[in-house]
Amino acid sequence: MDMEQVNAMDFGDFVDVFGNVIERCPLVAAAVWSQRPFADPGDLEARFCAFLDALPQEGQEGILRCHPDLAGRELQRGTLTAESQREQRAAGLQGLAAAERDHLAMLNAQYRARFGFPFVLAARLRDPASVARELERRLHCPPAQELRTALGEVKTIGRLRLADLLGTEPARL
Amino acid sequence: MDMEQVNAMDFGDFVDVFGNVIERCPLVAAAVWSQRPFADPGDLEARFCAFLDALPQEGQEGILRCHPDLAGRELQRGTLTAESQREQRAAGLQGLAAAERDHLAMLNAQYRARFGFPFVLAARLRDPASVARELERRLHCPPAQELRTALGEVKTIGRLRLADLLGTEPARL
Numbered sequence: 001m002d003m004e005q006v007n008a009m010d011f012g013d014f015v016d017v018f019g020n021v022i023e024r025c026p027l028v029a030a031a032v033w034s035q036r037p038f039a040d041p042g043d044l045e046a047r048f049c050a051f052l053d054a055l056p057q058e059g060q061e062g063i064l065r066c067h068p069d070l071a072g073r074e075l076q077r078g079t080l081t082a083e084s085q086r087e088q089r090a091a092g093l094q095g096l097a098a099a100e101r102d103h104l105a106m107l108n109a110q111y112r113a114r115f116g117f118p119f120v121l122a123a124r125l126r127d128p129a130s131v132a133r134e135l136e137r138r139l140h141c142p143p144a145q146e147l148r149t150a151l152g153e154v155k156t157i158g159r160l161r162l163a164d165l166l167g168t169e170p171a172r173l
Numbered sequence: 174m175d176m177e178q179v180n181a182m183d184f185g186d187f188v189d190v191f192g193n194v195i196e197r198c199p200l201v202a203a204a205v206w207s208q209r210p211f212a213d214p215g216d217l218e219a220r221f222c223a224f225l226d227a228l229p230q231e232g233q234e235g236i237l238r239c240h241p242d243l244a245g246r247e248l249q250r251g252t253l254t255a256e257s258q259r260e261q262r263a264a265g266l267q268g269l270a271a272a273e274r275d276h277l278a279m280l281n282a283q284y285r286a287r288f289g290f291p292f293v294l295a296a297r298l299r300d301p302a303s304v305a306r307e308l309e310r311r312l313h314c315p316p317a318q319e320l321r322t323a324l325g326e327v328k329t330i331g332r333l334r335l336a337d338l339l340g341t342e343p344a345r346l
Contacts, residue, residue: 010285012238026198027197027200028200030234031234031235031238032235033235058204058207059204062201062207063200065184065188065203066188
């Protein structure tokens with residue numbers, strides 16, 4: 001898909017295509033459409049990121065709360081979005097032994113209780129051991145720092161999804 | 174449901190219950206959860222409205238773009254959210270003759286082309302004739318005024334949905 005095609009989309013088509021660049025938040029794509037035309041894929045990425053950065057703190061926390069747990073119930077039940085399913089599969093989270101799954105579930109619950117949002121990580125760049133290590137590490141970070149880190153992961157996930165949709169290499173990973 | 178129950182919800186339960194108070198924007202409920210505890214239903218309503226008011230203009234336009242057309246293809250196909258389905262049915266939009274449906278479709282298309290978002294109206298307070306009249310009237314409003322009017326309708330829809338969920342009378346209609 002080239003930028004000419006993207007810039008020619010009405011908002012309905014745009015949200016159909018880019019509505020899950022930010023997990024379960026089609027509002028973000030629907031807002032970014034206001035900024036068209038986009039110069040290039042990097043410009044489109046930057047508009048998604050700028051919208052996230054401009055949200056008040058509760059809005060950024062809201063974005064995080066629309067994400068599923070990694071290796072959580074939704075993966076088991078098959079109710080993830082197609083993008084999340086693919087990413088969690090790529091990280092090898094679908095084939096975990098029960099003990100590993102329980103360990104991650106315990107860490108996820110501790111993380112949610114501490115920060116008030118789920119642990120978000122660009123999973124497809126990881127394997128199960130590094131997901132668990134990163135969760136254990138971030139569990140002890142100060143809340144303000146952790147919000148910034150988590151939002152950075154949302155952006156990385158978004159860049160990878162945009163690159164998939166546009167058939168480009170993701171910028172600035 | 175009383176406020177004690179609402180205030181005891183974790184963010185997952187809260188988004189499950191209130192995620193469609195703002196049509197297809199669970200992000201808003203997920204953000205509002207940060208503001209708990211809520212004093213009373215009016216306080217909860219006010220938090221939803223305050224979040225919408227604090228969004229940049231493109232975010233408010235994004236909220237509107239997540240709404241379906243009234244009497245549009247989604248009503249025909251049965252792909253509306255349960256809340257929208259009920260509201261459009263209450264306005265008598267399901268039983269329209271083909272000519273009335275085509276007339277509304279033409280007006281909706283004109284409105285989308287002029288403003289860059291769909292015509293949003295708290296439909297359950299209307300009947301088909303008043304929906305068409307209101308669409309014809311608002312089609313000629315200045316864009317900045319129309320954005321404010323449309324956002325007011327989003328809030329009215331949200332208040333009615335909250336009142337349904339909480340079993341209360343909606344405030345400030």
